[in-house]
Amino acid sequence: MNITVNGSPAEIAATTLDAALEELGYGAARVATAVNETFVPGTQRAERTLSEGDRLEILAPKQGG
Amino acid sequence: MPVLYGTDITSPLMLGTAQYPSPSVLADAFRRSGAGVATVSLRREAAGGDGGAFWELIRDLGVPVLPNTAGCHSAREAVTTARMAREVFGTDWIKLEVIGDADTLQPDPFGLLEAARILCDEGFKVFPYTTEDGILGGRLLEAGCEVLMPWGAPIGTGLGLNNLYGLRTLRAQFPEVPMVIDAGLGRPSQAAEAMELGFDAVLLNTAVAKAGDPAAMAEGFARALEAGQLAHGADPMEPRDMAAPSTPVLGLAALE
Numbered sequence: 001m002n003i004t005v006n007g008s009p010a011e012i013a014a015t016t017l018d019a020a021l022e023e024l025g026y027g028a029a030r031v032a033t034a035v036n037e038t039f040v041p042g043t044q045r046a047e048r049t050l051s052e053g054d055r056l057e058i059l060a061p062k063q064g065g
Numbered sequence: 066m067p068v069l070y071g072t073d074i075t076s077p078l079m080l081g082t083a084q085y086p087s088p089s090v091l092a093d094a095f096r097r098s099g100a101g102v103a104t105v106s107l108r109r110e111a112a113g114g115d116g117g118a119f120w121e122l123i124r125d126l127g128v129p130v131l132p133n134t135a136g137c138h139s140a141r142e143a144v145t146t147a148r149m150a151r152e153v154f155g156t157d158w159i160k161l162e163v164i165g166d167a168d169t170l171q172p173d174p175f176g177l178l179e180a181a182r183i184l185c186d187e188g189f190k191v192f193p194y195t196t197e198d199g200i201l202g203g204r205l206l207e208a209g210c211e212v213l214m215p216w217g218a219p220i221g222t223g224l225g226l227n228n229l230y231g232l233r234t235l236r237a238q239f240p241e242v243p244m245v246i247d248a249g250l251g252r253p254s255q256a257a258e259a260m261e262l263g264f265d266a267v268l269l270n271t272a273v274a275k276a277g278d279p280a281a282m283a284e285g286f287a288r289a290l291e292a293g294q295l296a297h298g299a300d301p302m303e304p305r306d307m308a309a310p311s312t313p314v315l316g317l318a319a320l321e
Binding site: 025057 | 081082083084085091104105106107108109110111112113114117119120123132133135141142145146148149150152153154220248268269270271
């Protein structure tokens with residue numbers, strides 16, 4: 001299915017957020033996720049199913065002021 | 066030293082982690098200044114990115130981490146970012162920024178208050194980036210904030226304390242509330258001035274990171290903060306318009 005990952009189009013076979021992160025190459029990275037502008041905690045990624053057109057944000061610790 | 070949400074901070078210098086020439090210069094700036102808090106952010110991560118390495122560096126600094134919601138222009142964005150930050154950084158501290166204007170980076174008071182209410186209700190320890198407006202400050206305290214962080218001047222300008230009257234008034238309105246001057250400081254003398262006014266700490270980034278020698282500048286800020294803190298505790302004299310000789314007039318020789 002076609003989704004958007006961090007603003008760019010992506011095609012994935014996975015149907016859950018957990019599996020999508022694995023497929024996209026994030027593995028065990030320290031990231032936080034949101035789907036369609038709503039935070040999805042790490043503990044809920046396995047149950048969070050994805051649909052065509054979903055917008056996924058994957059964020060990590062960065063420099064800040 | 067300041068106590069923020071029950072945590073003793075080892076230095077009144079809260080230092081950002083962005084814009085340094087290198088990670089090692091960042092670490093040097095923290096080491097040399099003894100900064101008490103490190104501010105960080107959340108940004109998009111590419112697969113296989115280096116977010117993990119940055120996190121290791123920050124953890125090694127050994128100071129409390131304060132994630133921000135920098136760049137958020139609505140309460141909704143800021144609340145979602147805060148929730149994500151709590152999970153990634155493992156802290157319920159959040160520097161809440163809701164920006165109302167892209168040029169001045171002035172806080173949006175309405176969005177800020179809305180987000181602060183939601184986050185305080187969810188158990189966050191909110192550090193609101195606010196203005197010197199005392200009405201807004203009071204509302205933020207009512208919402209559950211235990212710290213206020215008024216701006217000195219717009220972020221990244223280095224203009225110092227732009228509205229001395231407003232800041233002094235805010236300080237006097239809520240004398241028991243820990244207050245941090247957040248943003249706009251460019252030089253250590255401005256940080257000393259903030260402490261002389263009775264503020265508890267300062268939060269800055271650009272002034273150190275963009276200095277020719279960031280570690281030396283960080284130490285300069287740390288020393289200025291200490292000087293300002295001492296001066297505030299020492300009850301400074303009031304200024305006056307007319308000169309008053311400090312050397313005794315009594316006993317002056319008649320040599321004319």
